[in-house]
Amino acid sequence: MIEISDDFLIDSAIKHHSLRTSEKDILDHPSVHRIVGVLQRALGRCSMVQVVVNEVLHVVKRSASIDWLLFLSEHSHRDHLLHQFRVALIADWLLHYIFRTKVADGDYEMTRAMLWSAALVHDHGYALSRLVSLIPTLFLNGTGIFDADEQGVFLLLRKCYEGTYSPTIMERLCVPPNAQDKNTKLEVTLSSEIRAAVGEYFGVSRANLDARVLAKLCSEGSNVYDHGLWSALNMAARFDDAGLPWRHRHDEIPTIRNLLEAIAAHNHSEFSGSDFDVSRNPLSGILVLADEIQEWNRPILSRAKQVTLQCRVLLDRPSRSKLGMVFEYDHTGLHRAGLAIKKMKRLKSAAFQRIKGAAGLPSIDVNCHSVELSV
DSSP, X not given: OEEOOXXXXXHHHHHTTSXXXXXXXXXXXXXXXXXXXXXXXXXXXXXXXXXXXXXXXXXXXXXXXXXXXXXXXXXXXXXXXXXXXXXXXXXXHHHHHTSGGGSOXXXXXXXXXXXXXXXXXXXXXXXXXXXXXXXHXXXXXXXXXXXXXXXXXXXXXXXXTBTTBOHHHHHHHSSOOOGGGOSTTHHHHXXXXXXXXXXXXXXXXXXXXXXXXXXXXXXXXSOTTOHHHHHHHHHHHHHHHTXXXXXXXXXXXXXXXXXXXXXXXXXXXXXXXXXXXXXXOHHHHHHHHXXXXXXXXXXXXXXXXXXXXXXXXXXESOOSSEEEEXXXXXXXXXXXXXXXXXXXXXHXXXXXXXXXXXXXXOEEEEEEEEEOOOO
């Protein structure tokens, strides 16, 4: 059994030159500045459109403010800043040890850099997706609680997220509804506008995602408030705001499409099975795997308490054909967080079921147990 822990991942990252020896304590003494330094080196290993480098780095620098706002405003919120960094370390390890033969040598460094980028921004749209999802509730039937100064309130909200989220997206979708829309059809109107924005930024004139992928993201039954979708939408809008030449002829643009698709699909209920085929997009399946493996040292802050749910993640003789995973959750932590091991089993099984059958991914066996962990 191999325990996937901070020490294990950092030792592996140092061995493969993703981290320097002087950064061995980066998770003991984390800072956005140090994480950005690691990402700069990851992106610097390959030729990339400079717009992409700048925008990814900028969003990572602002990620801490997103967690702070969510910790302060939500009833209960889990850490995402360090979670995203740990996911990047796991993805880097998976790429090297499990998927190395699935990626052509000439594409390896670009794939590695894009995996780091995807991992470090895949959840940053959470706050914006939540904010927009609340608009129909706040203004249902024209009884919005902000009627006195709607424009002022939304200007303040946009100010909170200034520098993180694209001003174009904020001004288009984070706005009070028109008077005629303040009725029970408001959610339909907003959903249509979100789908229009998704179609515009991911369509043929810009990112030009695969038609099947775009159809899933824009389908009538899809969740337009999915945080992964909003993370990808914001990155596409930021790239566009910064002047990314979408018709760029070099190899980077197809890989940027893979980046946006992987982020949009990682939590989206419309994507499963062959959508995560490694031969089509190596980023998507690896990102989901890494995201679900990262389950330790994630503080849950609520108005009543702070709980760090400890979990030990073990891999049973991992290989390119099979990944056996054991999640050992601390019994006391589960109880304090108001969670049951049955729920954790159900959530983990459903998450890994989404990528079952994807070509190029190893077969996955998952077990969850409640144990007493010394913390």
